[in-house]
Amino acid sequence: MRETDFISGFAKGLSVIEAFDAANPRLSITDISRITGLERATARRCLLTLAQLGYADYDGKFFSLSPRILRLGHSYLTATPLPRLLQPFLDQLSEKTGESASASVLDGNEIVYIARASHKRVMSINLNPGSRLPAYCSSMGRVLLAAMNEGDAKSILENSNRKANTPNTKTTIADLMAELQLIREQGYAVIDQELEIGLCSIAIPVRNMRGTTIAALNVGAQAPRVTVDEMVATYLPVMQSTRDTLAGLLV
C-alpha cells in the first residue's frame, strides 16, 4: 500500500466522531481541536461536513452527534452474520437461565458486545451491542485472551490500564496469565465481582469449524443470589449445549 492510498481527511473525520463521549456530549470547534489534536481549521471543516451530512447538529456554538450516526454501527451489526446468528441463541439462553446472556469479540484491549439478551439489569451500567468493557477484568475478555497465543495476550494485558475496580480485581500480569492458563484448561472463565461488586459472570469460547475462537458467550448473575460454584454447576451445561447447537452453523 502506498502513501497516497490513505485518505487522511477521512481518518481525521472519524477521529472527530470518536471525540464525542459521555463526558463530552457537546463540543465546540476548539474542544474538538484539543481532543483530536487537529488544527482548529481542520476540525471545523470536519464538523461542518458532519453537520451538512446530517450526522451532527450545530447550534452555532456547539456540535453534537445526531442519531444518524447510528447508521454506521448498524451497518456492522446487520452486515456481520455472527451477531444476527447468535441473537436467537442468546434469547434462548437468557430464557433458560433467567439471567442476561451476551456475546462479544475483542477489539484491542476491550471486548465489544455484538449481541445481548438482557433479562434483569444486574449491573449499574447498561450494556448494548457496541458497549465496551476492559478485557482483563471481564469473563468474556479472559476467554478471548486465553484463546490467543500467550505473547499477544500478555502484550494486551501490559497495554491495559489494569485498575482494581473492586478488591477482588486481579491486576498483576502474573495473576492474569495464570488465570488465562486455568481458563484454557477448564474451558471457561468465571469472574467473581472483579468488575463490579455484586456482579458474577461465566463465559465460554465459541469456535468455528476450524477450531478458531471467534467470539465469547456469557451469562451474568447477581453475587449474593448465586455462588460461583452454583454458576458453574447450573449455567455452564446450558451454555455448552447452546454452543453445541450453534456450532454447526459457524463457518
Added chain:
Amino acid sequence: MRETDFISGFAKGLSVIEAFDAANPRLSITDISRITGLERATARRCLLTLAQLGYADYDGKFFSLSPRILRLGHSYLTATPLPRLLQPFLDQLSEKTGESASASVLDGNEIVYIARASHKRVMSINLNPGSRLPAYCSSMGRVLLAAMNEGDAKSILENSNRKANTPNTKTTIADLMAELQLIREQGYAVIDQELEIGLCSIAIPVRNMRGTTIAALNVGAQAPRVTVDEMVATYLPVMQSTRDTLAGLLV
C-alpha cells in the same frame, strides 16, 4: 458556509461504511464503487483507509466491517443524554407491563431506536439501539410525525416507500394524515398489525419542558394475547405515568 468547508473525502468514506448491509456483508472494491457511485480508485482508497485504521478487514479480495465500527455509533449513544436518561425508565416500564419498551427519534422517514428494554421477542426481527423502522407504519413513527407540522409530515409520508407489510397497513396519504390527526387528538398512537402480523404496539410522545416532542416511547405486545382496547386500557396509564416521572428531567 463556503465550498471549501466540506471535506468530500470524509463524506465519501462515510458512504462507503453505509454501503455494507445484510445483503452485502463482504464487498470488493468494484462492489463498493457500484453501490456508492464512487470511482474505483477512490473506493479503494477509502477501503484501504478503513482497513488501516482497523475499522475494516481485508482478505486481499473482499472487505468487511470490523467491530471497531461500533465505536462510532457508541459515541452517539453515550454522548447523548437522552438514551442514557430513558433507559432505566424503559426497564421499569418493561417490568411493569411485562412487554418490551422502546424509545426512538426520527431520522428522515425512518425512526431510529435509541434505547430499548426487551422482554420477550414478539417480532420476527431483532431490535436494538440503532435499529430502524419506517415511520409511516410504526406506532412511534406516527407519534413523531403527528408532532411535526402537517406539511413536513406529509412530505415525509410522500417520500416514504409505503408498502403494505400486512393487509392492515395504511398506505394512502389521506388515511395516514387522518390517522395523524387522530393521534394528535387522543395523544397516543396504536398500531394493530400494520408492520407485522401478530404485532401490536402503542406509543406516546415525550416532550421537553418547552413542549417540543423530542422522542417517542412505546410498548409492544402480541396480537392474539392482547386486543387494542386492552392495550390502551392497561399500558397507556403506565406509560403516561412513566412519562410524567421523566418529564422533570428533560431540558
Added chain:
DNA sequence: GATTTTTGTTCGTATATCGCACAAAGCGTG
C-alpha cells in the same frame, strides 16, 4: 469599560487527493 484571553473565520500557498487512462492480474470458456 478597557484589556487580555479565548474562540471562530479567512486566505494564500504547499501539498495531497481525485479521476482518468493505462497496465496488470484473475477467471472462466472454448
Added chain:
DNA sequence: CACGCTTTGTGCGATATACGAACAAAAATC
C-alpha cells in the same frame, strides 16, 4: 493455453484540501 472479459493496481496532470498564520469576534478578567 490462448482468448475475451472482468476486476484490481498504478502513474500523472489537474484540482481540491490542509496548513499555519493573520485577522475578526466574542468572552472573560480585572
